[in-house]
Amino acid sequence: MKRRQFITGAAGAVAAASTVFSPLTIARNKKFKLDMVTSWPTSLDTLFGTAQYIGRSIEAATDGDVEVEVFPAGAQVGGLEVFDSVSSGAFAMGHTASYYYIGKDPAHAFFTTMPFGLTGNQQNGWLLAGGGEDLWNELNAPSNLIAFTAGNTGGQTGGWFNKEINSPEDLKGLKMRFPGVGGQIMGRAGVNIQNLPGGQVYFALDRGVIDAADWVSPYDDEILQLQKAAKYYYMPSWAEPGPTLGLYLNNDIFKDLPKDIREMIPVVAHAANDRMFAQYTAKNGPALKRLIAGGAEVRTFPSDVLDLLNKYNNEIQQEHVEKNAIYAKIHKQWTGFRDDVRSWTDVSSYNYLRYINGDLK
Template identity: 35%
Template sequence: MASHPARRSLLAAGLGGAAALSMGAARAETMPETRWRLASHYPKSLDVLFGAPETLARLVAEATDGRFQIQVLPPGEPVPAEGVIDAVSAATVEMGHAPATLGSGKDPTFALASALPFGLNARGQNAWWLQGGAADLFAEVFAKHGLVSLPGGNTGAQMGGWFRREVKSAADLQGMKIRIAGLGGQVLAKFGAVPQTTPGPEIYAGLESKALDAAEWIGPYDDEKLGLQKVAPTYHYPGFWEGSAMLHFWIGAEAWKALPKAYRAILQAAAAQAHAEVLAKYDARNPRALRRLVAAGAQLRPFPQDVMETALKHSNDVHAEISAKNADFKRIYEAMKTFRNEEYLWFQVAEYTYDNFMIRARARG
């Protein structure tokens, strides 16, 4: 018997409504209301670095229609700057944003994931992480601490820092009180320097009072905010202890496991966008900041060749000493060295040749 048109219409409406309800239930199941907190290592004044988790949080919220919200917290609310990785590991917060070097006190292997004296440059570090197997190597190490990590930006090559007097030879570093942390501090200690872990906000006062002879920070855009050229006018380069500095989004392993697959994918995509933006912002902003610093009295000086050569030797010694005591560090350090050698084989053929020509052409006007 033929179905009545009105009946067919009601049946279709009923099926449509049921399908809509079913889809809505599925969406609610796969996209649950989720609220996370992210502790930043960086204050809001460092807008490029603090901006990375803000970008991530905004993209995640937009991609989930606001169902997955991440609150970005500055240092001290409630996690101190130096405690970000520990807080994520302890599940005090679900996420954090900090350089891996923050964890090197517990395990120096962490330093390899961010910045190693005479390590990879920013492009090399990115390639090693995304295509060279580094992500898998570090995943094993971080899992021991209940952590998952996603790339969260890179500063690029950093500056060598601000000195109250110019370094003209390796001997000049003897006895210098220098604000620097991590493995770079161990390298400078071999010169006879005295590493200091002075917090960023206290650097100016330390240099002004002569409690510090020198201090490294980041690069022109961020250094300009501290006004250090007024108290330590010699601005040395490069920061050989940080040929690049890769930052990370840290996620508690249990929090990561509890996320729906769709949220994990969204978080990874948002992190990738934030990661790319950090280096782009620095590359765009550092040139103008450097011009302003020089106009304000900064005296740009390269580290002398003997400083660089001696620093490379001391760095190799530090890495060998750590490798002898830490199997994870040795395994990943050897992998990094192999990748670094291959990268520079390529860079010297095309990248360096091109850049060198263009730099000289610029100098000729």
């Protein structure tokens, strides 16, 4: 059999970007099967497709010494049951969004997205170069998990609504699908929150079980046909400005793998993260044009609505900091990174976009 040895230095950087590895023939006496459960239906070809890409890349990089079978949501476990299934060892790997599991600890939200927080580029910077991934795995350790950044959707949207939102009063009494801390904030604004996996969102919205739904962005929303269930498409995504997804592994299983495979898996995950970010960047613009042509009405949240939601966000953040030591530790480090990175992006990319849009005087 064959066994890989990582390429280091400049050549290793190229390998990491392309997920092309150089196999060396070294004896091995064992093969591995690492099944992966996910939170995604097969119809969402960018989300589920990224999980499949990770599986294929692991198989290719190990010359088939690792076999990966990837399951969509519902095939083995429910879309919101991935964390527990991998933690228990029932499955070796899972591809999911960490903020689905804030009921276990609200700190899990940081590793997908925080309201009024980091953009996609900034979130990648924090997780991959700013210490975020290390903090994530400090949080994961008691659950016998290790996770790697493995997908970034870029900025999402404010969601689909079946009525206009002209003031904070219009939020009260709405039934809405909204995960993460964003859902907690909306709840404080009077919204009745439901946390549904992607495959159930259209039917719940179409049948009136919910009045509004936050999902991803134009490309995936079009696949789920949410534009047929609600008319008003609100921007911006104050709650999900740059969400990342995670590849979770059962830590006992991970530690039992040979060293070269353990070192290869995060490289594949990080390459998948970049790949997904590029895919959504390319796909969302054309999809938005199609949605508008089909009758979707793009609206912007009024500033008083955003101001109120931001006020509730600050309150909730402070409450978690005061009650939860690991949350406080992550929040302090994350806030420092956010402030530092914004000192640059505010004068660079932000001002560039303001000029392109004619807003820079």
